[in-house]
Amino acid sequence: MIEIELLEGxxxxxxxxxxxxxxATLPPGGFVRLCAAVGRSFREEVVLDCADLTCVGAPRNxxxxxxxxxxxxxxxxxxxxxxxxxxxxxxxxxxxxxxxHFIRIGRLDxxxxxxxxxxxxxxxxxxxxxxxxxGRTLQTSLSSFMSVCSCVAxxxxxxxxxxxxxxGDAREYGxxxxxxxxxxxxxxxxxxxxxxxxxLPPAPPQxxxxxxxxxxxxxxxxxxxxxxxxxHPQPAFDSSDECDGPGDGPDGGxxxxxxxxxxGEER
Numbered sequence: 003m004i005e006i007e008l009l010e011g012x013x014x015x016x017x018x019x020x021x022x023x024x025x026a027t028l029p030p031g032g033f034v035r036l037c038a039a040v041g042r043s044f045r046e047e048v049v050l051d052c053a054d055l056t057c058v059g060a061p062r063n064x065x066x067x068x069x070x071x072x073x074x075x076x077x078x079x080x081x082x083x084x085x086x087x088x089x090x091x092x093x094x095x096x097x098x099x100x101x102x103h104f105i106r107i108g109r110l111d112x113x114x115x116x117x118x119x120x121x122x123x124x125x126x127x128x129x130x131x132x133x134x135x136x137g138r139t140l141q142t143s144l145s146s147f148m149s150v151c152s153c154v155a156x157x158x159x160x161x162x163x164x165x166x167x168x169x170g171d172a173r174e175y176g177x178x179x180x181x182x183x184x185x186x187x188x189x190x191x192x193x194x195x196x197x198x199x200x201x202l203p204p205a206p207p208q209x210x211x212x213x214x215x216x217x218x219x220x221x222x223x224x225x226x227x228x229x230x231x232x233x234h235p236q237p238a239f240d241s242s243d244e245c246d247g248p249g250d251g252p253d254g255g256x257x258x259x260x261x262x263x264x265x266g267e268e269r
Contacts, residue, residue, distance in 0.1 A: 003111050005192045012131050012195070013124040018043040019113030020154060023104045026051065030104070036060040037150040037176030039107055040117060044177070047108030052101070057171065059148035063155040064105075065098030077147060080170070095148060096156040096164075113189055115157045117150070119182040125165070128185065132163070135195055150176055153186035161188045 009017045018040060030051035033039040039050040055061050058076055062068020070092050077088040120128065129140060142165055145152060149166035156164035166184040178184065
């Protein structure tokens, strides 16, 4: 139950746990829908006999003899999805490869899947915790069909975190509120959230500014006009200056500009 307590501490919302069993450890509750059993499990522990399922989607997703044609026809009739697109959606919906027999649902130890009906704010907290551990974005798929049973299949069979905005059956029979979404997580992923996390994968290489400059056509710099030293008019030669010593001005001091100064060049 530590997994439930961890998730409830992160999100502030109640969670339930699913454990797949070969034999019933409690009398089955007579549920005919997985989402209805999940909704009840938030109040009490229940057992679902998968042989009792009569809904269209759950038997297929739980690895039993589902009727894909009936499922496609229902999606086309009730949701207005063209049959060819409904067929593709069904084919992409995860399912177990072996049939499940019994599912015990409630506040359990050693579960296979953990599930919650979260508000968007609580889902944000959960995703942020996952990103804190893994240091990357979460890749997931979304569907508006078979929300609870497809999320359980994705988490339980493929080990993937699964999110769904819900479906009509889950809202009608499973107690999924209008402001809630379905989240299902495999137990191993939840346990990873208890640890600091694995070493971060190397970040993708960033293009340096130099490589970017090499990849883009460079414009040739235009030559800038060079500043020319200003020429000062030389005084006309006066024979009276012949006797002045080097560096002596008319008043016996030095000339106005030093001989080492670059001739009035602009600074």
